[in-house]
Amino acid sequence: MTQAAATAATVADPRRWKALAVLGVAYLMVVLDISIVNVALPSIQTDLGFTTEDLQWVVSGYALTFGGFLLLGGRAGDLLGRRLFFMIGLSLFLVTSLLAGLSTSSEMLIAARLLQGAAGAILSPSVFSIVTVTFAEGSERNKALGILGGIAGSGAAIGVLLGGVFTQYVSWEWIFFVNIPIAALALALVPRYVRESKAEGLARHFDSFGAVTVTASLMLLVFGLTQANRVGWGSAQTIGVFVGSAVLMALFLWNETRSRSPLVPLTIFRRRTLTGANVIGFGLGTMIFGMFFLLSLYMQQVLGFSAMETGLGYLAVALTVIAAAAVSQGLVTRLGVKPVLVVGMGLLTMGLIYFTQVSVGGSYATDLLPGFLIIGVGMGFSFVPISIAALAGVQGPEAGLASGLINTSQQIGGALGLALLTTVATTRTSNLAGNAAPTAGDLTSGFSLAFWVAVGFGVASFLTTIAVLRQRDIPAVTGEAAPAPAA
Numbered sequence: 140m141t142q143a144a145a146t147a148a149t150v151a152d153p154r155r156w157k158a159l160a161v162l163g164v165a166y167l168m169v170v171l172d173i174s175i176v177n178v179a180l181p182s183i184q185t186d187l188g189f190t191t192e193d194l195q196w197v198v199s200g201y202a203l204t205f206g207g208f209l210l211l212g213g214r215a216g217d218l219l220g221r222r223l224f225f226m227i228g229l230s231l232f233l234v235t236s237l238l239a240g241l242s243t244s245s246e247m248l249i250a251a252r253l254l255q256g257a258a259g260a261i262l263s264p265s266v267f268s269i270v271t272v273t274f275a276e277g278s279e280r281n282k283a284l285g286i287l288g289g290i291a292g293s294g295a296a297i298g299v300l301l302g303g304v305f306t307q308y309v310s311w312e313w314i315f316f317v318n319i320p321i322a323a324l325a326l327a328l329v330p331r332y333v334r335e336s337k338a339e340g341l342a343r344h345f346d347s348f349g350a351v352t353v354t355a356s357l358m359l360l361v362f363g364l365t366q367a368n369r370v371g372w373g374s375a376q377t378i379g380v381f382v383g384s385a386v387l388m389a390l391f392l393w394n395e396t397r398s399r400s401p402l403v404p405l406t407i408f409r410r411r412t413l414t415g416a417n418v419i420g421f422g423l424g425t426m427i428f429g430m431f432f433l434l435s436l437y438m439q440q441v442l443g444f445s446a447m448e449t450g451l452g453y454l455a456v457a458l459t460v461i462a463a464a465a466v467s468q469g470l471v472t473r474l475g476v477k478p479v480l481v482v483g484m485g486l487l488t489m490g491l492i493y494f495t496q497v498s499v500g501g502s503y504a505t506d507l508l509p510g511f512l513i514i515g516v517g518m519g520f521s522f523v524p525i526s527i528a529a530l531a532g533v534q535g536p537e538a539g540l541a542s543g544l545i546n547t548s549q550q551i552g553g554a555l556g557l558a559l560l561t562t563v564a565t566t567r568t569s570n571l572a573g574n575a576a577p578t579a580g581d582l583t584s585g586f587s588l589a590f591w592v593a594v595g596f597g598v599a600s601f602l603t604t605i606a607v608l609r610q611r612d613i614p615a616v617t618g619e620a621a622p623a624p625a626a
Contacts, residue, residue: 155273157332159283163290165229165325166266168318169259170294171301172236173202173428173553177435178302178449179311186311187245195561196249198432199361199554204256205263206550207354210402211347213264213543221265221272222335226326228262233322240315267542271530272336278472281527285471288523289464297457299431303450349394349402356387357551364558403544413541415607416529417548419484422600423521424549425556426487426593430494430514432557433564434507437497437586441579452503455511456518463519476524476531477608483520484604488597490514495590499579528608556596564589 152158176183176197184194216224235255242248270287274280305313363380370376395401408414431453438444438452470479493510501507529545568577568585 152273152334154332154334155283158273158334159270159286161325161328161332162225162266162269163286164321165225165262166287167290167294167297168321168325169205169232169263170290171298172255172259172315172318173198173205173550174294174298174431175302175305175314177431178299178439178446179306179314180432180435181439182306182311182446183248187242187248189245193245193249193365195365195432195557197252198428199365199557200249201252201256201259202428202550202554202557203358203361204253204354205259206256206547206554207357208257208260208350209264209547209550210540210543211350212261213268213540214346214400214402215261216265216268217337217540220335220337221269222329222333224261225265225269225333226329228258228260228265229322229326229329231258232262233319233326234258236315236318236322240312242312263546264543267526267530267546269333269336271542273334280530281472282468284526284530285464285468285523288526289461289468289519299435299453300450300457303446303448303453307445307447307450346394346398346400346402349391349398352387352391352394353402356384356391357554359384359387361554361558364555364562367562404540407540407544412528412531412608413544415603416525416531417544418603418607419480419600420525420529420545420548421552422596422603423484423487423525424552424554425559425596426491426600427518428553428557429560429589429593430491433560433586433589434494437583438507441497441499441583441586442501442503452507453511455508456515459512459515460519463516464523465519467520467523470520471524471527476528477604479520480524480528480608481601481604483517483522483524484597484601486513486517487521488517488594488601490517491590491594491597495587495594497583497586497590499583556593560589560592563592 180194180197183189183197189197212224212228232255235251235258239248239251239255242251267284267287270283271280274283301317302314305311305317359380363377363384366380367374367377392405395403395405435449438449439446444452467479467483490510490513493513494507497506526545530541564585566585567588568581571581571584572578
C-alpha cells in the first residue's frame with residue numbers, strides 16, 4: 140500500500156454513518172428474505188402444490204446458496220472492490236426477487252430462491268467488510284457492528300411480521316416484489332455515500348471449485364435429510380445421497396489445503412475467538428431458523444391463526460429484539476463480549492425449552508408470548524456480541540473472509556438445522572398419524588420433539604460460549620490492540 144493510500148485509510152470517512160444507513164437497509168432486506176416467507180408458506184404450498192417435506196426448501200434453498208457462496212463473494216469483493224460487488228449483488232437480488240414473485244410452479248420458486256441466495260452471498264459480506272474498513276476498531280466499530288447485529292437479530296422477526304401483512308392483504312408474491320423498490324433506492328444511494336475499498340497484496344485467484352463443492356455437499360445433505368422420511372433412512376437413495384455429500388465435503392477440505400487462494404484458509408481457525416464465534420454462530424442459526432419455521436406452522440395449522448395474526452404474533456419478538464440489541468451494544472462496551480453473549484445464549488435456550496410445551500388447545504398468551512419475550516432478549520443479546528467477536532482483531536485484508544465466515548456459519552447452521560428439525564417433526568407426526576391425515580395432536584407432538592432437539596443445540600452453544608471465548612482475546616472498546624489469539 141502506498142503512503143498516500145495508507146494515510147487515506149486512517150482518515151475517518153465523514154459519510155460513514157450515512158454509508159452505514161444505506162448498507163443497513165440493504166442488509167435488512169437480505170435478512171428479511173430468510174424469514175419473510177415463513178408466514179406465507181401455507182399459501183405458497185396451496186398455490187404451487189408443494190409437499191410438506193419440500194416446502195422447507197423455500198427457506199433452506201435460499202440459506203444454502205447464501206451460505207455456500209458467501210466466502211467466495213467476500214473474497215471477490217476484497218480483490219475487485221467491495222462497493223462494486225455490493226452493487227452487483229444488490230442488482231442481482233432485485234432481478235431474482237422479481238423472478239421469485241413471478242413463479243408459477245414449485246420448481247420455479249425453488250430455482251429462484253437458490254439464485255436469490257447466491258445474489259445475497261455477493262452482497263452481504265461486502266456490508267461487513269466495508270464497515271470493518273470504514274470504522275476504526277474500538278467503540279465506534281463496535282457501535283456500527285452492533286447496529287448490524289441488531290438488524291440480523293430483529294430482521295427475522297420483522298420478516299415474519301411483514302410476511303403476514305403482505306400475504307393477508309395483498310398476496311404472497313409481494314413478499315418478493317417488495318424488495319424491488321428497496322434495492323433500487325439503495326443502488327441509487329450507494330455511489331453517493333459508500334466509498335470503494337480493496338484489500339491490497341492478495342493473490343488474484345478465486346477458489347470457485349471450493350465454493351461449488353462445499354455448497355453441493357451441503358445441498359445433498361439437506362436433500363437427504365428432507366427426503367429420508369419419505370423414501371426410508373436405509374434406502375439406497377438416502378445412503379447414496381449422504382455418501383455423495385461426504386465425498387464432496389472431503390474434496391472441499393482437500394482442495395483448501397492445496398489451493399493457491401483457498402476459499403477458507405484452514406489456518407485461520409487457529410484463532411480461538413474467531414473459531415469459537417463461528418461455532419456459536421452455527422448453533423445460533425440452527426435454533427433461530429427452525430424456531431420461526433415451526434412456530435409459523437404451529438400457529439396456522441394448530442391454533443388456526445390467519446397469516447396476518449401469525450405475523451402480528453411475532454411483533455413481540457421484533458420489538459423486544461430491537462430494544463435488547465440497543466441495550467446489548469451498551470453492555471458490550473461496558474462489560475465485554477463474553478458476559479453479554481453468555482446471557483443471550485442462555486436466554487435463547489430457555490425460550491426453546493418453553494416452546495417444547497406447546498399444546499393443542501393452547502393460546503398466544505400462555506403458549507407463545509412468554510417464550511417470544513425471552514427469545515427476543517436472547518437474540519438481541521446474542522447477535523450483537525457474536526458479530527463483534529467474529530471480527531475482533533481483523534485487519535483490512537481479512538475483512539471479507541472473517542465477515543463471510545460468520546455469515547456462512549449462521550446460514551449453513553440455519554439451513555441444516557431447519558432440515559433436521561423439520562425432519563424430526565414430520566417423522567414424529569407421520570409415525571403417530573400412520574396412513575390417516577395427521578391431527579392437531581400429531582402435529583403438536585412433532586413440533587414439541589423438534590424443539591427439544593433445538594434445545595440440545597442451545598445447550599451446546601451455551602457451553603461453547605463459556606468454554607471457548609476469552610475476553611482477553613477480544614480488543615477493548617478503546618481501540619487498543621488485543622493480545623495475539625492463542626493457537
